[in-house]
Amino acid sequence: MKHRGTAAAAVLAVVVAVGVLAFTAAAAPPAERTVDVTIRFSHFDLASLRVSPGETVRFVVTNTDPIDHEFLVGDAEMQQIHEDGTEASHGARPGEISVPAGETVETTFTFPDQLAPGWEFACHLPGHYAYGMHGAITMVT
Amino acid sequence: MRRSIARAAAVAAVAAVLVLGSAISALACGGLVAPNGTISLTRTSTLAAYHDGIEHYLTSFQFSGKVKSLGAITPLPGVPTKVIKGGDWTLQRLELEVNPPQFERLALTAAAAPAADGAVVLMRTQVDALNITILKGGATAVGNWAREHGFFLPPDAPAVLDFYAQRSPIFMATKFSAKRAAAQGVADGQGIPVHVVIPTPNPWVPLRILTLGRQPQDLVQADVFLLTDRDPAMLPQAVSPDGNTDQKGTILERSSWASNSLMQDLRSDQRSNWIPDQPMWLSYLKIDERASDLTNDLAIDASGYGHPDPVAAGFAFPTLPAPVDGTMGARTILWLGVGVAIVALFVRRRIHASAVRTR
Numbered sequence: 001m002k003h004r005g006t007a008a009a010a011v012l013a014v015v016v017a018v019g020v021l022a023f024t025a026a027a028a029p030p031a032e033r034t035v036d037v038t039i040r041f042s043h044f045d046l047a048s049l050r051v052s053p054g055e056t057v058r059f060v061v062t063n064t065d066p067i068d069h070e071f072l073v074g075d076a077e078m079q080q081i082h083e084d085g086t087e088a089s090h091g092a093r094p095g096e097i098s099v100p101a102g103e104t105v106e107t108t109f110t111f112p113d114q115l116a117p118g119w120e121f122a123c124h125l126p127g128h129y130a131y132g133m134h135g136a137i138t139m140v141t
Numbered sequence: 142m143r144r145s146i147a148r149a150a151a152v153a154a155v156a157a158v159l160v161l162g163s164a165i166s167a168l169a170c171g172g173l174v175a176p177n178g179t180i181s182l183t184r185t186s187t188l189a190a191y192h193d194g195i196e197h198y199l200t201s202f203q204f205s206g207k208v209k210s211l212g213a214i215t216p217l218p219g220v221p222t223k224v225i226k227g228g229d230w231t232l233q234r235l236e237l238e239v240n241p242p243q244f245e246r247l248a249l250t251a252a253a254a255p256a257a258d259g260a261v262v263l264m265r266t267q268v269d270a271l272n273i274t275i276l277k278g279g280a281t282a283v284g285n286w287a288r289e290h291g292f293f294l295p296p297d298a299p300a301v302l303d304f305y306a307q308r309s310p311i312f313m314a315t316k317f318s319a320k321r322a323a324a325q326g327v328a329d330g331q332g333i334p335v336h337v338v339i340p341t342p343n344p345w346v347p348l349r350i351l352t353l354g355r356q357p358q359d360l361v362q363a364d365v366f367l368l369t370d371r372d373p374a375m376l377p378q379a380v381s382p383d384g385n386t387d388q389k390g391t392i393l394e395r396s397s398w399a400s401n402s403l404m405q406d407l408r409s410d411q412r413s414n415w416i417p418d419q420p421m422w423l424s425y426l427k428i429d430e431r432a433s434d435l436t437n438d439l440a441i442d443a444s445g446y447g448h449p450d451p452v453a454a455g456f457a458f459p460t461l462p463a464p465v466d467g468t469m470g471a472r473t474i475l476w477l478g479v480g481v482a483i484v485a486l487f488v489r490r491r492i493h494a495s496a497v498r499t500r
């Protein structure tokens with residue numbers, strides 16, 4: 001009789017623990033993830049990226065080339081602005097960095113809960129996007 | 142004859158200026174590096190003459206436009222002993238030899254290693270309005286040097302520089318000084334011939350560098366003249382002309398002994414006493430290739446053995462000796478020791494058996 005009571009208490013404790021864990025997992029924001037990106041011969045070693053809704057990603061971008069590059073995260077409209085734009089350098093806004101030759105620069109970006117098609121990471125220095133310096137960002141649903 | 146050459150050269154020069162218009166342009170067998178990436182290269186001309194182990198590389202830099210910092214990078218097969226001004230009209234005379242002028246048509250068409258460290262500067266010189274620097278270094282080092290000295294490198298530059306640096310870490314950086322050009326009275330669009338003297342086992346002509354900064358679909362056009370002691374072997378093997386004006390590839394338009402008149406004319410140009418006083422074989426190659434297809438250089442075997450080097454052509458990279466560290470050395474010595482011990486044991490047994498039989 002005493003054993004039966006102990007077993008029931010143990011089961012209850014497990015159920016409560018699982019419930020608490022499930023609740024906190026649902027309520028807490030996703031943990032920050034670090035994504036290392038290397039640029040060599042004007043190409044990212046990252047072909048594409050999948051992110052979770054609201055995920056925060058710390059991008060650590062290393063440029064091994066003797067020329068400068070950029071790493072700009074954003075939707076199609078933002079990418080087009082930079083392709084047409086004339087901003088000499090980046091770094092003030094999250095997800096937008098200039099990566100000088102031979103240097104490593106990082107930026108942390110929190111993605112929204114939904115991504116429209118056309119999100120990319122890219123370099124928009126003259127000719128770099130057309131040369132292939134871009135990759136798609138999609139969301140895990 | 143001199144008058145007719147001068148006249149034809151003048152026509153060619155006028156045609157070039159008209160074709161180029163006011164665009165920023167440069168003609169040379171080098172990759173163009175300009176501030177805004179909007180440069181258009183038209184057909185370039187190069188002479189690679191080879192005699193007694195010396196390559197004489199002649200190219201002409203022709204700048205046009207208002208940009209102050211414009212330059213070119215040319216990979217070289219070896220360290221040059223000198224870089225001087227080339228003959229005034231040698232390239233034009235070669236063009237005349239293979240494309241005799243048709244003045245009526247012209248008039249109509251005229252409207253139309255030390256890898257990771259810094260690069261080592263081996264030589265600095267000036268040829269008219271050109272500042273020329275000979276560099277030794279890996280792709281990153283040379284790229285860094287170029288960037289730090291105001292050259293704009295397009296996105297394909299790291300890969301192209303690496304393609305060359307793995308085979309020959311010697312580069313010629315040429316920068317046009319608009320200020321000096323104005324002071325010297327160099328006219329807009331006027332070519333400045335440069336003569337590079339390079340001791341090398343075999344001549345070599347860089348071609349892939351012509352694709353620098355070009356779009357994959359862009360057509361790369363170049364005239365390459367070779368003067369050698371005998372009929373050279375080339376890699377890639379040039380194709381024969383098929384009669385179509387839009388034929389693509391590396392086309393061997395002429396392969397024959399140079400005419401006496403051509404040799405005499407070339408020898409009579411300024412600073413051309415290097416041309417040997419003997420018959421030479423003239424090869425004229427027309428390069429008409431999409432930038433995406435021109436991924437090689439032109440390797441030449443002028444020795445008569447007929448084995449152009451695949452490494453020089455860019456079809457293979459040089460094989461480096463396997464690294465030997467302390468562990469490998471010790472292991473090798475250990476195996477050698479084991480081998481010697483086995484042989485010694487075998488010999489000892491044979492001697493012992495022989496001694497027993499003798500008893």
